[in-house]
Every structure is written in structure tokens, then in C-alpha cells.
Amino acid sequence: MDTGIVVVGASLAGAKAAEALRAEGYAGPITLVGDEQERPYERPPLSKGYLLGKEEREKIYVHPADWYEEHGVTLRLGVAATAIDPAAHTVALAGGDRLPYSKLLLATGSSPRRLPVPGGDGEFVQTLRRVGDSERLRAAFRPGARVVIVGAGWIGLEAAAAARTAGAEVTVLEAAELPLLRVLGREVAQVFADLHRAHGVDLRFGAKVEELKPDGVRLGDGSTVPADVLLVGVGISPNTALAEHAGLTVENGVRTDQHLATSHPDVFAAGDVANAFHPLFGKPIRVEHWANALNQPAVAAAAMLGKDAVYDRVPYFFTDQYDLGMEYTGYAEPGGYDRVVFRGDVAGREFIAFWLSGGKVLAGMNVNVWDVTDPIRELVRSGRDVDPERLADPAVPLTEI
Numbered sequence: 001m002d003t004g005i006v007v008v009g010a011s012l013a014g015a016k017a018a019e020a021l022r023a024e025g026y027a028g029p030i031t032l033v034g035d036e037q038e039r040p041y042e043r044p045p046l047s048k049g050y051l052l053g054k055e056e057r058e059k060i061y062v063h064p065a066d067w068y069e070e071h072g073v074t075l076r077l078g079v080a081a082t083a084i085d086p087a088a089h090t091v092a093l094a095g096g097d098r099l100p101y102s103k104l105l106l107a108t109g110s111s112p113r114r115l116p117v118p119g120g121d122g123e124f125v126q127t128l129r130r131v132g133d134s135e136r137l138r139a140a141f142r143p144g145a146r147v148v149i150v151g152a153g154w155i156g157l158e159a160a161a162a163a164r165t166a167g168a169e170v171t172v173l174e175a176a177e178l179p180l181l182r183v184l185g186r187e188v189a190q191v192f193a194d195l196h197r198a199h200g201v202d203l204r205f206g207a208k209v210e211e212l213k214p215d216g217v218r219l220g221d222g223s224t225v226p227a228d229v230l231l232v233g234v235g236i237s238p239n240t241a242l243a244e245h246a247g248l249t250v251e252n253g254v255r256t257d258q259h260l261a262t263s264h265p266d267v268f269a270a271g272d273v274a275n276a277f278h279p280l281f282g283k284p285i286r287v288e289h290w291a292n293a294l295n296q297p298a299v300a301a302a303a304m305l306g307k308d309a310v311y312d313r314v315p316y317f318f319t320d321q322y323d324l325g326m327e328y329t330g331y332a333e334p335g336g337y338d339r340v341v342f343r344g345d346v347a348g349r350e351f352i353a354f355w356l357s358g359g360k361v362l363a364g365m366n367v368n369v370w371d372v373t374d375p376i377r378e379l380v381r382s383g384r385d386v387d388p389e390r391l392a393d394p395a396v397p398l399t400e401i
């Protein structure tokens with residue numbers, strides 16, 4: 001007997017899974033359980049247009065409010081799933097309810113990491129993950145406010161851009177020598193350092209944060225950087241507690257196969273939380289980006305319904321900071337490439353960077369250059385050897401490399 005499909009995590013991946021299940025023709029009960037009060041919404045605007053006050057709240061939602069009822073999807077919002085029992089096929093909710101399921105999707109996403117220093121979990125420390133966080137920061141980003149951001153990753157840099165645009169004084173403290181060094185490598189990381197310095201951000205590298213205090217950050221050299229607003233953006237951790245306690249295989253996220261099935265055949269995972277075997281790379285990868293949460297659920301939904309679906313999309317993400325727009329297509333791990341090739345005007349921030357390993361393109365990033373994602377994806381997917389000189393030459397079309 002079909003007792004229905006339960007999705008834990010009512011955000012982008014969860015909502016897209018419900019949509020895909022109905023699109024596949026599934027007519028049984030679907031319940032979407034989420035511990036936030038909001039219906040599913042998208043997070044990229046929270047550090048961009050919504051944080052800047054340029055985008056309306058209504059625009060952030062995945063579906064209109066009446067979509068769920070119209071599609072027979074039960075929303076259980078503001079309630080956490082506290083345990084899953086794969087043998088009994090049940091999900092326990094805070095408050096005592098227990099939901100039966102035939103198939104379960106874990107779309108629990110991830111949560112901001114805290115700094116393991118005194119004051120690291122203080123109430124005055126802000127993180128940026130939920131819509132309320134974005135609204136608090138938006139109100140605090142005022143002309144002259146001293147905003148200190150710990151961590152020069154994507155969230156930290158986008159927030160820095162929004163704070164500067166609002167007229168705040170912004171200091172970014174980063175332990176490494178450059179922003180985004182681990183993900184982009186030295187050559188491209190420098191572009192982002194130059195961008196933020198050009199906009200008046202006080203970027204401090206090699207910073208050792210010793211303590212977070214309501215009025216500032218104490219550093220290893222004994223100095224304190226005064227702060228009216230203190231934001232920590234030092235990465236995220238996948239929300240794996242339910243899977244771990246249920247005995248599912250968890251390694252850097254919930255391990256799945258290429259069909260997004262976990263180690264229990266009736267439990268699937270998608271989005272930030274899934275460390276999914278990727279046929280193109282021949283190993284599991286966990287992608288903490290929007291496009292992954294958007295597209296994986298269709299595969300999980302089909303697989304839950306017994307169809308032979310495989311997730312093998314080339315990873316993709318984007319960022320907007322000041323007047324810089326960027327898309328990144330592919331997957332280059334820190335230390336996994338041996339060469340970076342630039343095409344275009346790096347100083348003018350209008351270029352494409354390619355990460356290569358042994359002549360193959362692992363990833364490409366277009367900065368203020370548009371409509372090139374398809375050929376970059378094709379270069380990555382093909383795995384063929386390319387001539388770096390032709391790759392660097394803007395006169396050679398990307399489709400002819």
C-alpha cells in the first residue's frame with residue numbers, strides 16, 4: 001500500500017521535488033515538512049537583490065502560496081522532523097506526530113558554521129542563511145555603520161558588496177591570504193580581492209580571530225576591530241543528523257548513488273545535503289549551490305517512482321557583487337588542476353578563466369561575459385584535450401576549441 005511520499009526540508013530542493021513528483025504523474029499523498037515558518041523560498045536573493053532592498057519579498061518564493069493546495073501537497077511548516085525510522089517507514093515530528101511514508105526524501109540542506117572561539121555562538125553574531133537574517137542585516141547596513149565580516153567566501157563577499165552599496169564601512173577578516181582562495185586558486189581569487197578593494201572594503205588577510213565580542217573582534221595580535229554589525233560567513237555544514245541517527249551512510253553529507261538513493265533503498269537525498277555519486281567525475285560530490293538544489297529533485301522524484309533516472313549535470317553556480325556578474329561551470333577541486341588559462345580582459349573584469357588538468361578543461365568561469373555557459377559545459381563534459389593557446393584567444397569561438 002502506498003502511504004505517500006514525505007519530503008523533509010521545505011526549501012528549494014524540497015519544493016522542486018514535490019513539483020517533479022506531480023509532473024511525473026504521482027497521485028499519492030505528498031507532505032513537505034519544514035522547520036522554517038515560511039513556505040519554500042530561494043536563498044540567492046538573500047545576499048543580493050533582497051539584501052539590497054531591490055527585490056520584493058514575493059519574488060523569493062519557489063511557488064505561489066496557493067500552488068501547494070492546488071497540487072495536493074501538504075505543507076507542515078514550522079515543525080522539525082526529529083527522527084526517521086527507515087525500517088518502520090516513519091518520520092517523527094516535534095510535537096509528537098508520526099508520518100508514515102513509502103518513500104522519503106531528505107532535503108534538509110545545510111546550516112552556517114559557527115567559529116569555535118569565545119563568543120562564537122553569541123547572540124550578537126549574525127549569520128546569513130534565512131530570510132529573517134537577510135532582513136536584519138538589511139536594516140543594519142546603514143551609512144557609516146561599522147560592519148565586520150569574518151570569512152571572505154561567497155556569502156561574506158556578497159554581503160560586503162551589499163553593505164558597501166548601502167554606505168557602510170566594511171572590514172572583511174579572512175584567515176587565508178586571499179578571498180575564495182581554496183575554491184578559485186590564487187589567480188582568480190586576486191580578481192575578487194581587487195574588486196572589493198576598489199569599492200573601499202578593508203580586506204585583511206591572514207587574520208586570526210581570537211574572540212567575538214558584542215562590540216568587535218579581537219585578533220591574534222591583540223588588536224580589536226570595532227563592529228556595530230558582526231557577520232560570520234565561514235562555510236556551512238550539511239544537516240545530516242536525521243540520517244546519521246537512522247544509521248544511513250553519511251560521509252560529507254548523506255551518501256547517495258547516481259539515482260540519489262541513500263544506503264536505504266526507500267530514502268533519497270537531494271540538494272546541499274546530498275553527497276551524490278557523479279558519473280562524470282566517477283566519485284561522490286556534494287554541491288552547495290542553487291542549480292544543484294533546483295535540478296537534483298527531478299531525478300530523485302523519478303527514481304522514487306521506480307524510473308531509471310541519473311543525476312549527471314555539470315555543476316553550475318553564479319554570483320553578483322557590485323557590477324561584477326559571474327557564472328562558474330564545472331568542478332575543479334583545490335589542488336586538482338595544474339593550470340589556469342585566461343581569455344579576455346582580466347584587469348577590466350571581463351574575461352573567462354579556465355581550470356585545466358593535463359590539457360582537459362575541468363571548469364570555466366565567465367566574468368561579465370555572457371551566453372557562454374553551454375560551450376563551457378560542453379568542454380567540461382567532453383573531457384577532451386584542448387590547446388591552451390586557442391582557449392586563451394578570444395578570436396577562436398569556444399565551440400571550435
Ligand SMILES: Cc1cc2nc3c(=O)[nH]c(=O)nc-3n(C[C@H](O)[C@H](O)[C@H](O)COP(=O)(O)OP(=O)(O)OC[C@H]3O[C@@H](n4cnc5c(N)ncnc54)[C@H](O)[C@@H]3O)c2cc1C
Nearest residue numbers: 009011013035043044081109110271272288289290293317
Ligand atoms: C544567502 C545565500 C546566498 C546564496 N547565493 C547563491 C548563489 O548566488 N548561487 C548559488 O548557486 N547558490 C547560492 N546559495 C546556495 C543555495 O541557496 C543553496 O545551495 C540552496 O539553498 C540549497 O537548497 P536545499 O533545498 O538543498 O537546502 P536549504 O536551502 O538549506 O533548505 C533546507 C531546509 O530544510 C530545513 N530543515 C533542515 N532540517 C530539518 C528538519 N529536521 N526538519 C524540518 N526541516 C528541516 C531547513 O531549515 C531549510 O529550510 C546561496 C545560499 C545562501 C544562504
